[in-house]
Amino acid sequence: MTTFGWPEALFLFRAAGWTLLLTAIAFLIGGLLGGVLAIMRLSRIRIVRRIAATYILVIQSIPVLMVLFMSYYGLSLFGVELPPFLAASASLAIYVSAYLAEIWRGSIESVPFQQWEASASLAHSPAQTYRHVILPQAVRISLPPTVGFLVQLVKNTSIVSVVGFVELARAGQLVNNATFDSFRVFGLVALIYFAICFPLSRLSRHLEKVMNASRPH
Amino acid sequence: MPAVLIEDVHKSYGKLEVLKGVSLSVETGQVVALIGRSGSGKSTMLRCINGLEAFQSGRIEVAGHVVDQDPKHLRALRKDVGIVFQSYNLFPHLTVGQNIMLSPRITKNVPQAEALALAKDVLAQVGLSDKFDSYPDNLSGGQQQRVAIARSLAMQPKVMLFDEVTSALDPELTGEVLLVMEKLAKGGMTMILVTHEMSFARNVANTTVFMHQGKIWEQGPSKQLFAAPQTPELQGFVKAGAQD
Numbered sequence: 001m002t003t004f005g006w007p008e009a010l011f012l013f014r015a016a017g018w019t020l021l022l023t024a025i026a027f028l029i030g031g032l033l034g035g036v037l038a039i040m041r042l043s044r045i046r047i048v049r050r051i052a053a054t055y056i057l058v059i060q061s062i063p064v065l066m067v068l069f070m071s072y073y074g075l076s077l078f079g080v081e082l083p084p085f086l087a088a089s090a091s092l093a094i095y096v097s098a099y100l101a102e103i104w105r106g107s108i109e110s111v112p113f114q115q116w117e118a119s120a121s122l123a124h125s126p127a128q129t130y131r132h133v134i135l136p137q138a139v140r141i142s143l144p145p146t147v148g149f150l151v152q153l154v155k156n157t158s159i160v161s162v163v164g165f166v167e168l169a170r171a172g173q174l175v176n177n178a179t180f181d182s183f184r185v186f187g188l189v190a191l192i193y194f195a196i197c198f199p200l201s202r203l204s205r206h207l208e209k210v211m212n213a214s215r216p217h
Numbered sequence: 218m219p220a221v222l223i224e225d226v227h228k229s230y231g232k233l234e235v236l237k238g239v240s241l242s243v244e245t246g247q248v249v250a251l252i253g254r255s256g257s258g259k260s261t262m263l264r265c266i267n268g269l270e271a272f273q274s275g276r277i278e279v280a281g282h283v284v285d286q287d288p289k290h291l292r293a294l295r296k297d298v299g300i301v302f303q304s305y306n307l308f309p310h311l312t313v314g315q316n317i318m319l320s321p322r323i324t325k326n327v328p329q330a331e332a333l334a335l336a337k338d339v340l341a342q343v344g345l346s347d348k349f350d351s352y353p354d355n356l357s358g359g360q361q362q363r364v365a366i367a368r369s370l371a372m373q374p375k376v377m378l379f380d381e382v383t384s385a386l387d388p389e390l391t392g393e394v395l396l397v398m399e400k401l402a403k404g405g406m407t408m409i410l411v412t413h414e415m416s417f418a419r420n421v422a423n424t425t426v427f428m429h430q431g432k433i434w435e436q437g438p439s440k441q442l443f444a445a446p447q448t449p450e451l452q453g454f455v456k457a458g459a460q461d
Contacts, residue, residue: 112306114302114304114306115306115308117269117302117306118302118306118307118308119308120269120291120295121267121269121295121299121300122295122319122320122324122368122369122372123292123293123295123296123320123324123372124292124320124323124324125288125292126288128323128324132308132319132323133308136310137308137309137310140310
C-alpha cells in the first residue's frame with residue numbers, strides 16, 4: 001500500500017487535464033452538431049424538422065451511459081473497436097448536441113417574431129436574416145444557459161470512467177484503490193471539479209445579469 | 218401605369234374572410250391613407266402589398282412587380298417597397314448607422330463608403346444626424362421610428378408602406394414622426410399608410426380609403442371624404458374620431 005503524496009496528487013491533476021480535454025472536444029463537436037440541429041428544428045421543411053426532433057427526443061430520453069455502452073461495447077460486437085477516448089468523446093458529443101440544440105432553438109425562438117418580418121421586408125434572404133439579425137441576438141440570449149450546461153458537462157464527463165478511460169473521477173478511484181485514503185483522495189478530486197465549475201457558474205450568472213441589463217425589453 | 222395596382226384581392230384565415238375583394242389603384246407620387254376600425258382589414262391589405270401576407274385570389278402589382286410568394290420575387294419586390302411598422306423593429310444589436318447600412322450592403326452590394334454616405338443622408342432627412350452611433354435602446358420611441366423610416370429610405374424604395382407607425386407613441390412623439398412623413402410626401406414619395414391620425418389623413422393624403430368589413434367602403438379625395446362622408450358607417454367613424 002502506497003500513501004497519498006505528491007506523485008498521486010500529480011496523477012490526479014494530469015487526469016483533470018483529460019477531463020478538460022474531453023469536455024472541450026465534446027463541447028466543440030457537440031456544439032457544431034447542436035447548431036445544425038437547432039436550425040433544422042426551425043426549418044420550414046417538415047421532414048427536416050422531424051428528423052432533428054426525433055434525434056433530440058431519442059438522445060434526451062436515454063442515459064448518456066447507454067450511448068457510451070453502445071458505442072464502446074455495442075460496436076465491438078460488430079468488429080468495430082473504438083479506443084476508449086474516441087468512444088467517450090463521441091458519446092459525450094452526441095449527448096451535448098441534443099441538449100445544446102434545444103437550448104439554442106429556444107434562444108432563436110425568443111428573438112421576437114417582428115425581427116424576422118423586419119429583416120425579410122428589407123429584402124434579406126433567410127440566410128442573411130439568420131446571420132445578420134437573428135443569430136447575433138440569439139447568441140446573447142443563449143450564453144448564460146450554454147455556460148450553465150457546460151458546468152453540467154464537466155461533471156458528467158465522469159461517466160466515461162466506466163469504459164476504462166482515466167479522467168479525473170476514474171483517477172480518483174485508482175488512487176484510492178492504492179492508498180485507501182478515501183477522504184483525502186476524493187476530497188482533492190471534488191476540489192478540482194469545484195475549481196473548474198465554480199468560475200463557470202459565476203460566469204453564467206454574470207452573463208445573465210449583463211444580458212438582462214443591456215436588453216430592457 | 219399606377220405604382221400600386223390591387224385587383225379583387227381576397228384573403229381568409231381559415232374560414233374567416235378578412236379581405237372580400239379589394240381593388241385599389243395608386244398613382245406614382247400619391248399618398249393614400251387607409252382608415253377604418255380595428256379588424257376592418259386595412260393592415261392586412263397593407264401587408265399583402267409587400268407579400269408579408271399571402272392572399273388567396275386576386276392580383277397585386279407594385280412598382281412593376283407582381284406579388285406572389287416566390288422567395289426570389291419577394292426579395293426583388295422588397296428592394297423597391299419599404300415598410301415601417303408600429304413597433305419600429307430596429308435591430309437592437311446594431312447601432313443606428315449599422316441598422317441603416319446593413320440592407321444596402323448585403324442586398325445591393327453597395328460599397329461601404331457609399332453606404333455610409335447614404336446612411337448619413339437619410340439620417341439627416343429624418344433629423345437624427347447626431348444619433349449615428351447610438352443603439353436603438355437609447356433612443357425615444359419617436360426617434361426609433363424615425364430611424365426605421367431612414368432605414369427603409371436607404372433602400373431607395375419606389376413605394377413606402379406605413380403600418381400604424383404612430384400608434385405606439387405618446388402624442389408629443391407622434392408629431393415628430395408625422396412631420397418626417399409629411400416631408401416625404403411633399404418630396405414625391407408614393408406612400409400608403411394605415412393610420413388612426415385623421416387630421417394627418419385629411420391634410421396630407423391625396424386620397425383616403427375607408428375600409429369596413431374587409432371591403433373598401435368608401436374612398437375619395439381626403440378633404441372631400443372627411444367633409445362629406447356618404448355612408449352611415451364612415452359618418453359614424455368620422456364622428457367618433459372627432460370626439461377623441
